[in-house]
Amino acid sequence: MAELVNVTIDGVTVAVPKGTLVVDAAKKIGNHIPVFCYHPKLKPVGMCRMCLVDIGTPKIDPATKQVVRDENGNPVIQFMPKLTTACTTPVSEGMVVRTATEQVRAAREDILEFLLTSHPLDCPICDKGGECPLQNLTLAHGPGVSRFDYDAKFHNEKHVPLGELIFLDRERCIQCSRCIRFQDEIADDHVLQFHDRGRGMEIITFSDPPFDSYFGGNTTDICPVGALTTADFRFKARPWELQSAQSICTHCAVGCNITLNTRLETRHGGFEIKRVMPRQNEWVNEIWICDKGRYVHHFTRSEDRLHLPLIRREGRLVESTWQQALQLVADTLRAADGEIVLMVGDRIPNEDAYLLGQLGRAIGARVSVSPNVPSHYADVARAFGVGKDADFKRLGRGDLVLAVNADVEEQAPVWFLRLRQAVVDRGAQLIIAHHRSTKLHRYASAIHRFEVGRAPEWVQQQAETLAQALQAARHALIVFGDEHLDGPRARALAQLLANLLLQSGHAGRSDSGLLPLYPHANTQGVCDVLSPHTALPPAARVVWAVGVGDPQELPPAGFYIIQEVLHTALVEQADVVLPSLTFAEREGTFTSGDRRVQRFYRALPAPGEAKPDWWIAQEVARRLGFEWRYNSPAEIFEALAKDVPAYAELSYAALSRVVEQWPPIGREDLYYGGTAYDNTGGIGARYAAEAETRALPPYDVTIPEPTIAGLKRGPRMLYRDGELIRRSALLRARMVSLQQVA
């Protein structure tokens, strides 16, 4: 526990940890000192002067070094001759802060008048209008009228693209440098800087490509004015028109908490997502999200969405009713005599995967995941994953992060931010082993290389040295990926790493464990609740593929049931197509790569007659004679928790728990932490790793020989070249012809 010091702010005395800044101490007791440049996640710079307050400390007698006391025995407080910035001054014992004086009021008014001298006041056309710190603080503390002639204002460029995704309005910028500091201190992409000085000072980028960072969108959240806007959202909606729903990002296994902002749109006959915003969860993504999470949402209203069930008649897929399609599916499954493969993708929520698994087993199907889901080591992660209460924030000096075959920024961008901070800001040691360089390599204290696809052999050879390094560490986090490894070899790698944890005494300890880099939001969850077979049979009578996504090889079968959200190439192979819902149109839970189970909520109405996967599974089951009567994912989760041992301690109520978080985000505090949303939907809960509950033996590992297919499994990058974010049949056709020309 850090040493506490007492500080009195406007007559209220509070004890805060030594080193706390006056502005934060005041915030803790509800005294909202206004700020622009200060941000609780960034280092203070004291640039904007908005937080000026009157600060005094007990007078010390230079001769005796004792506190001077008045006749009543109270310390004499000596105030500084001028106002001081609350954002750069740490508290000290006995400090007295005055924020309600006439001097402070006048200073706030002056600073705002000063900031507004060259501000265009184009709030009516500004994207930030309505959720703008400058607007709000001017209303609260600023002058009522301007003494400046509008025409005499300093004008500047208004639509400056800093990159493909972020635009800068130079007139609105108040030079707080939050964006620059975010890119320097958090993202470590130094693509923004100031140029020139005085009145000519402006934000520039001179990088090539310009503003290119996986985290750039966050700068628009923390920008206290409308200077930075995203190409995706600018001029699309006003903040007060937006509805919000709490959700979970599906693009990787971090499980970032997000808020989907939607608005009624006539063109889609209903609501559509206007923007994706971060939602605070200090145990997962703090208040950040990556750009893929922020921008890749248009697929929810893609023209390729499936709206109605389709049945193949005379070689063509024709629209049908649910009644017809479900009956056909049920009849086909009944006649298949158990020669069925049920294949589930890893974007399917836990409840749906669980119900599908139950049905699959009941009808004798081979229950499996789609071939590109790395299911081979999910049980190893379940046993030796990070502890139930692990918190990346605690990792620091004395701890070790071992990254094997892992490109963390590409495969789990927000984990990259958090591990980087553990190493760079808090002094954890980082050892990396990979066959190529990654961004994480910048912070490594030791770098090892192995041949492409040789990670398991390398770990086996280095086992002794690695175990020693792990043993010396207080906590050990091992993050690993499956680049150039097939399932069995990736499993061997996971097992070898688990053995290292056992050998070094870290197995089952809270802040230690394995951290696998899975591809999607629910890879761990689907494997947990489905217990899938890892091998597919060579052929089957019926293949039922649920949310398996990209076109790929399916086992040969006489009949294909494709359950999908988009009209993928796979749909063209189908005999029956069942349209399902995306995460945005329903509720449910996902289990992240670090086994945190989190709820997401419905943001959009269903397109056409598309239905959630659990509803489809239940309707098919009922036609096969099962008496299932689930009304919602919540009820299914209850059944799941009774059935899947790891989830026994979890419930929807437990997952919806919210707690006070620091810094305060959203609500009345837009100016403080930015426009990210506060968490009212639940911070989720992690289930315990098996190693935490009982002693586990080491794995007996034999590394299988590499396969060509495994070696060809290239790195899974966050962005794939040529991958379309907005699906378009026309553009796709043209791109293929372009590639052929090239």
Next chain:
Amino acid sequence: MLREKRAQDIEKVLAKYPPERRRSAVMPLLYIAQEEYGYCTPEAIREVAEIIGCDPTEVKSIVGFYTMFYEQPVGKYVIDVCDDLPCALRGADRFVSHCEKKLGIRVGETTPDGKFTLNTVMCIAACDRAPVLQINKQYRYALDEQTFDRMIDELP
């Protein structure tokens, strides 16, 4: 390429800093670039960034902050006239107007023949002999219209 043209000078500068503190060499390297090209060209900025291992944006920011790094081509002679308060009290305003007239350009411009660039600058610490200017960083003190004209006419 700066690295080929001024390899020795660059090595000499880099030798002054420990390898992990290479970034500290940014200003001396920019001076080399400016000597070589007359101003800090975009290519030179990128090259300096590469040499010291940081982002070109950071180097560009330094060039933008310091007035003695030029981002645009300048004349053979760069004339920086002080128009800060003490010089202004000694008639720097009128003096600058005269300079403009004599050179036929406005402050911040370069003569069409590329010979002279005229700037005004903040205090250059010679108030006792105002008005004062620097021509290619060499001081000229206690100027008036005649001495300025003579100086300009005599320059090769």
